[in-house]
Amino acid sequence: MNSVNEKKVAALAAVKYVKSGMSVGLGTGSTAFFMIEAIGEMVKNGAVIKAVATSNETEKLATKIGIDVITLAEAKRLDVTIDGADEVDDDFQLIKGGGGALLREKIVAHNSDMNIIIADSSKSVSKLGKFKLPIETIPFATKLIKIELEEMGLSPVQRLKGDADYKTDENNDIVDVDIWNTTVKLTDLEQKLKTIPGIVETGLFLTTTNLVIIGKGEQAIEKRR
Numbered sequence: 001m002n003s004v005n006e007k008k009v010a011a012l013a014a015v016k017y018v019k020s021g022m023s024v025g026l027g028t029g030s031t032a033f034f035m036i037e038a039i040g041e042m043v044k045n046g047a048v049i050k051a052v053a054t055s056n057e058t059e060k061l062a063t064k065i066g067i068d069v070i071t072l073a074e075a076k077r078l079d080v081t082i083d084g085a086d087e088v089d090d091d092f093q094l095i096k097g098g099g100g101a102l103l104r105e106k107i108v109a110h111n112s113d114m115n116i117i118i119a120d121s122s123k124s125v126s127k128l129g130k131f132k133l134p135i136e137t138i139p140f141a142t143k144l145i146k147i148e149l150e151e152m153g154l155s156p157v158q159r160l161k162g163d164a165d166y167k168t169d170e171n172n173d174i175v176d177v178d179i180w181n182t183t184v185k186l187t188d189l190e191q192k193l194k195t196i197p198g199i200v201e202t203g204l205f206l207t208t209t210n211l212v213i214i215g216k217g218e219q220a221i222e223k224r225r
């Protein structure tokens with residue numbers, strides 16, 4: 001079975017945790033797409049769902065299919081958030097932000113009672129870091145941050161869109177770094193990166209995930225923290 005179908009299998013298994021009356025965080029990306037579609041179906045069938053979107057792209061899609069999108073301030077707290085990941089390890093640690101949505105995703109995850117990560121089997125890894133770690137930076141500081149990241153041995157590359165700098169929904173830059181060979185513990189690395197002024201957020205999600213659902217063939221494999 002190809003990864004697209006595995007994404008759908010995982011997404012549909014996750015949507016079973018969504019009940020009418022809940023406030024739901026909607027993730028971003030090609031796996032989250034199937035979850036948003038399925039929640040749209042629930043709404044069509046009468047479920048009352050209030051949703052907070054983790055990106056402009058997700059907001060557009062959710063609104064188009066009739067999901068009531070509210071602000072995080074209006075929701076205050078979310079019952080559950082369902083989101084994808086670029087990599088997930090056996091300790092429920094993630095790399096996210098391949099699609100540039102890591103900042104809002106991390107804020108929404110932080111404000112959710114339950115966080116479910118959905119992914120196809122290719123995203124499940126024993127060690128994070130084959131996927132480059134996205135770091136969101138303030139444009140004023142990006143060039144100098146890149147120098148610091150270079151000195152840390154992280155081989156930073158600023159993300160581009162065509163010939164121009166890639167911009168996030170918050171109009172920030174993304175610098176992708178290579179953490180595969182880093183000897184620093186991920187929690188320490190995260191802490192260190194966050195002390196550099198101008199780094200807004202990293203795509204390391206180390207503590208927020210409660211449940212991982214991996215689509216493997218026709219099966220949805222659930223792993224609870």
Ligand SMILES: O=C[C@H](O)[C@H](O)[C@H](O)COP(=O)(O)O
Nearest residue numbers: 029030031084097099100101
């Ligand atoms: O910025 C994007 C998000 O973190 C996505 O959830 C992540 O990149 C996974 O996306 P996809 O499901 O398309 O592989």
